[in-house]
Amino acid sequence: MDYKKTLLMPKTKFKMRGGLPTKEPLMQKQWADDHVYEQSLKVNEGKPTFILHDGPPYANGNIHIGHAENKVLKDMIVRYKSMSGYQAPYVPGWDTHGLPIEQQLAKQGIDRKKMSVADLREKCKEYALGQVERQKEQFKRLGVRGDWDHPYLTLHKEFEAEQIKVFGEMAKKGYIYKDKKTVYWSPSSESALAEAEIEYKDVKSYSIFVAFHVTDGKGVLNNDEEVVIWTTTPWTMPSNLAIAVNPKFDYSVVQVNDRKFVVATDLVESLTKKFEWENPQVLRTVAGKSLEYVVCRHPFYDRPSVMILGDHVTLDAGTGCVHTAPGFGADDFYVGKKYGLDILCPVDDRGCMTEEAPGFEGLFYEKANEPVLEKLKEVHALLKVGTFTHSYPHDWRTKKPVIWRATKQWFASIKAYREDILNAIHEVRWIPTWGDVRMTNMIKDREDWCISRQRAWGVPIPVFYGEDGEPIITDETIKRVSDLFREHGSNIWFQWDAKDLLPEGFTSEHSPNGIFKKETDIMDVWFDSGSSHQGVLTTRDGLRRPADLYLEGSDQYRGWFNSSLATAVAVTGHAPYKQVLSHGFTLDGKGLKMSKSVGNVIDPMKVMQQYGADIIRLWVASVDYQADARVSNEILGQVAEVYRKIRNTVRFMLGNLQDFTGENVVPTEDMPGLEKYMLVKLNHFIDTCMEGFEGYQFLNVYKALQNYCSLDLSAFYMDIAKDALYVQPKDSLVRRSAQTVLYKTVCAMTKILSPIIPHTAEEIWQFIPESDQVSAYVQLTEMPERESIANADQIEENWKALLAVRDDVLKSLEKARVDKLIGGSLEASVTLYVTDETAFLKNTSDLDKLFIVSHVTLEDNSLAPADADRYGQLAVKVNKAEGEKCERCWAILPTVGTDAEHPTLCAHCADTVRHDYADMQLD
Numbered sequence: 001m002d003y004k005k006t007l008l009m010p011k012t013k014f015k016m017r018g019g020l021p022t023k024e025p026l027m028q029k030q031w032a033d034d035h036v037y038e039q040s041l042k043v044n045e046g047k048p049t050f051i052l053h054d055g056p057p058y059a060n061g062n063i064h065i066g067h068a069e070n071k072v073l074k075d076m077i078v079r080y081k082s083m084s085g086y087q088a089p090y091v092p093g094w095d096t097h098g099l100p101i102e103q104q105l106a107k108q109g110i111d112r113k114k115m116s117v118a119d120l121r122e123k124c125k126e127y128a129l130g131q132v133e134r135q136k137e138q139f140k141r142l143g144v145r146g147d148w149d150h151p152y153l154t155l156h157k158e159f160e161a162e163q164i165k166v167f168g169e170m171a172k173k174g175y176i177y178k179d180k181k182t183v184y185w186s187p188s189s190e191s192a193l194a195e196a197e198i199e200y201k202d203v204k205s206y207s208i209f210v211a212f213h214v215t216d217g218k219g220v221l222n223n224d225e226e227v228v229i230w231t232t233t234p235w236t237m238p239s240n241l242a243i244a245v246n247p248k249f250d251y252s253v254v255q256v257n258d259r260k261f262v263v264a265t266d267l268v269e270s271l272t273k274k275f276e277w278e279n280p281q282v283l284r285t286v287a288g289k290s291l292e293y294v295v296c297r298h299p300f301y302d303r304p305s306v307m308i309l310g311d312h313v314t315l316d317a318g319t320g321c322v323h324t325a326p327g328f329g330a331d332d333f334y335v336g337k338k339y340g341l342d343i344l345c346p347v348d349d350r351g352c353m354t355e356e357a358p359g360f361e362g363l364f365y366e367k368a369n370e371p372v373l374e375k376l377k378e379v380h381a382l383l384k385v386g387t388f389t390h391s392y393p394h395d396w397r398t399k400k401p402v403i404w405r406a407t408k409q410w411f412a413s414i415k416a417y418r419e420d421i422l423n424a425i426h427e428v429r430w431i432p433t434w435g436d437v438r439m440t441n442m443i444k445d446r447e448d449w450c451i452s453r454q455r456a457w458g459v460p461i462p463v464f465y466g467e468d469g470e471p472i473i474t475d476e477t478i479k480r481v482s483d484l485f486r487e488h489g490s491n492i493w494f495q496w497d498a499k500d501l502l503p504e505g506f507t508s509e510h511s512p513n514g515i516f517k518k519e520t521d522i523m524d525v526w527f528d529s530g531s532s533h534q535g536v537l538t539t540r541d542g543l544r545r546p547a548d549l550y551l552e553g554s555d556q557y558r559g560w561f562n563s564s565l566a567t568a569v570a571v572t573g574h575a576p577y578k579q580v581l582s583h584g585f586t587l588d589g590k591g592l593k594m595s596k597s598v599g600n601v602i603d604p605m606k607v608m609q610q611y612g613a614d615i616i617r618l619w620v621a622s623v624d625y626q627a628d629a630r631v632s633n634e635i636l637g638q639v640a641e642v643y644r645k646i647r648n649t650v651r652f653m654l655g656n657l658q659d660f661t662g663e664n665v666v667p668t669e670d671m672p673g674l675e676k677y678m679l680v681k682l683n684h685f686i687d688t689c690m691e692g693f694e695g696y697q698f699l700n701v702y703k704a705l706q707n708y709c710s711l712d713l714s715a716f717y718m719d720i721a722k723d724a725l726y727v728q729p730k731d732s733l734v735r736r737s738a739q740t741v742l743y744k745t746v747c748a749m750t751k752i753l754s755p756i757i758p759h760t761a762e763e764i765w766q767f768i769p770e771s772d773q774v775s776a777y778v779q780l781t782e783m784p785e786r787e788s789i790a791n792a793d794q795i796e797e798n799w800k801a802l803l804a805v806r807d808d809v810l811k812s813l814e815k816a817r818v819d820k821l822i823g824g825s826l827e828a829s830v831t832l833y834v835t836d837e838t839a840f841l842k843n844t845s846d847l848d849k850l851f852i853v854s855h856v857t858l859e860d861n862s863l864a865p866a867d868a869d870r871y872g873q874l875a876v877k878v879n880k881a882e883g884e885k886c887e888r889c890w891a892i893l894p895t896v897g898t899d900a901e902h903p904t905l906c907a908h909c910a911d912t913v914r915h916d917y918a919d920m921q922l923d
Helices: 020-033 036-043 065-083 099-107 117-141 157-172 234-239 265-275 330-338 365-378 414-425 434-444 475-488 525-530 532-537 560-572 604-610 613-622 633-655 673-694 698-727 733-753 758-767 792-818 839-843 847-851 907-916
Strands: 176-186 191-193 198-216 225-231 242-245 250-256 259-264 281-287 295-297 304-309 321-324 382-395 403-413 429-431 448-450 547-553 577-583 828-834 855-860 874-880
Touching: 020 036, 020 117, 020 604, 020 613, 020 758, 065 117, 065 547, 065 577, 065 604, 065 613, 099 117, 117 604, 157 176, 157 475, 157 525, 157 532, 157 560, 176 330, 176 448, 198 234, 198 259, 198 365, 225 234, 225 321, 234 365, 242 330, 250 265, 259 265, 259 321, 265 382, 321 330, 330 403, 365 382, 403 414, 414 434, 414 448, 414 560, 429 434, 434 560, 525 532, 525 560, 532 560, 547 560, 560 577, 604 613, 613 633, 613 698, 613 758, 633 698, 633 733, 633 758, 673 698, 673 733, 673 792, 698 733, 698 847, 733 758, 792 828, 792 839, 792 847, 792 874, 828 839, 847 855
Parallel strands: 225 259, 242 304, 429 577, 547 577, 828 855
Antiparallel strands: 176 191, 176 403, 198 225, 198 295, 198 382, 242 321, 250 259, 250 281, 295 304, 403 448, 828 874
């Protein structure tokens, strides 16, 4: 007879293979057609809001794996908050202005100098919008849920209008001003840059020592002496106007042969070795402060170089006498202004020397190094030439060196309201906590933010100039420009005359004849994105300022976190965010930076073609994202294996719920002990996952899922429950109890999986009995809640002791297997010799099912034979089970053969078949 027909084996159409690359796009289309994002907002209508404000990625090129990590982290949080009862809108955004877009057009053959600014801007806009659409589809392919039909773009008219308001408010408070200062200047971009746009690379520079003849020693030095300076930028020598010394240092006059050099006293010994001086004689020593206003002569120009005092002069390198060119350095600039020096800057926007550097006109600044050295040699001023490797600032977009250059720029004065910003920092929850210290250190040393750029593609600085050259910024002009931008967009700034952009009938004391000009510079793109708290959070329905969370890479402490903080505190007095969460960078499997030239780049689009978006999402959950995260094909393969384990665990549960409905749910209090224990374990699993989600610790959720599937379910409960699920009568308490556990478990697990791998979660949801009566989509349900279980602590304590016994029994079974006493565990009969401490076993039923053996006998510990395995308070003896193997349950029992109708079954199986399958044709 074929008793297999009487076994309730798992049946499900939920496939073992995910087929995610094919299924996911179809699901995403269905979600869009059903407006699932909008439904998620409607489900939580009237409930508290949770606002995660999207930091806008730059609209240029395909997304990379770092983009994927960032967007998935945001999506997991928003989905979790939505399922936790929050109104959680997500409005994605893009940063759409800036130099890289202009550069892309240049690569396409568009010459910006051959068209009007307005026409170039239209080309930039067209390019940016195309990039937005491309990236949008790629982000959507990751399963990121949000208002994709209405994203915010920094080029939107409404956004630009609000940005003008931010600028105007800051100007009104006196935080905006124009001045000539040394700023980072990128010759490759032909524009000023802010600190956030700088990256550092090691470069090899010249190291030169130059002698300046004293012409007026002011009674301190003699006119036959020479002051020695050191510099790593020979090209700035034509700009030298002074030599700075520290008033606290002493300086020595050292005779070497027929020359007398002035250097810091503490450096005489090291310089003697460097210059290889023979028998130098220190003639006298003078105080640094006494050298103020001593006059030297420029090495090759007929002009003075005055000695001045500066605390920035150190003894770390050089001679203690610092070459000072106020047009090319921050310290030089400030000390130069103090002494009323000219801010000489003979380098143009392209980095070429001007006619103010006679003899070097037209040379690119780096190309001027060699001619300058030749000139210094010619006049016998060059004492030594070497090289020096040091960290040097580069333009983060063009990757080329920048210089310090004095130009007139617009600034936001951070120092004017620094204390307000510092106070706001401490009101924010920073994750990790070191974010507070990092941001504090950045702000406390920050002076001014250079916000003007000499480019075309950006938001114009809304300033007019009178006939006297004075800038005009009033409430009236700001409102007019904001209103015009809201109606027409910012391109009109370059299309209309100044008089048309000004309020009708506008007059100013600065223009008695009514003639006005407009500023041609645009704003730093960090001012654009940094204004998004105003341009998005205060203007979109359902959003608010401050946002609950900003989440970006750790580089944004000097980027978006910083610029948003600076503008928001200026406008509102408070930070624009309640929490800031930062993540690290993505590295290859060896921990190296990804590079196309090296070939270690992981393309998320290719990963999704091979594995599916859910594997990328599961990888994001699997890493400690607050540090740098490694990713490679091998790592993704390992994540895919974990995914398969989760999927197969779910498949087992679904397969065993084939005949289960809500009517079959067994009340917890009526369940056998094992099932009660599994519901206690389910509570712990839910608690761990909810705690992980709440703390944004997705790695803890991932580990909990992995351990729960592998250890609690697959390796423990599912193995034991097979007898109850397959063998026991269909409607028996033990089987329906086991199904109830599986039902509650798969429901809870699917909800927990939903924020992480939403495509798989929705697929599972379709196969859970009666889930469609709850909601068509699991993402529109609520997160699972722990069930109240009577005496849960006692249940857990009892099972802790019972499982300790089980571990000992499994050891003995394995030993018997190695000794070839048994094959499978069902060939075994186990005798437990208990003490007072393990006497609870006498009141525990179904031990044979717990150990998956055919028979269990309990005896007093005093009767344990010498060859029994001893484990503290227990002895275990494994014997070969007596009887025959039941054809249906595979247990070896003496009752097999005692039933005439079913002679190959044990008594229990025979009764089950007779009761449940009387009408079934088994032949």
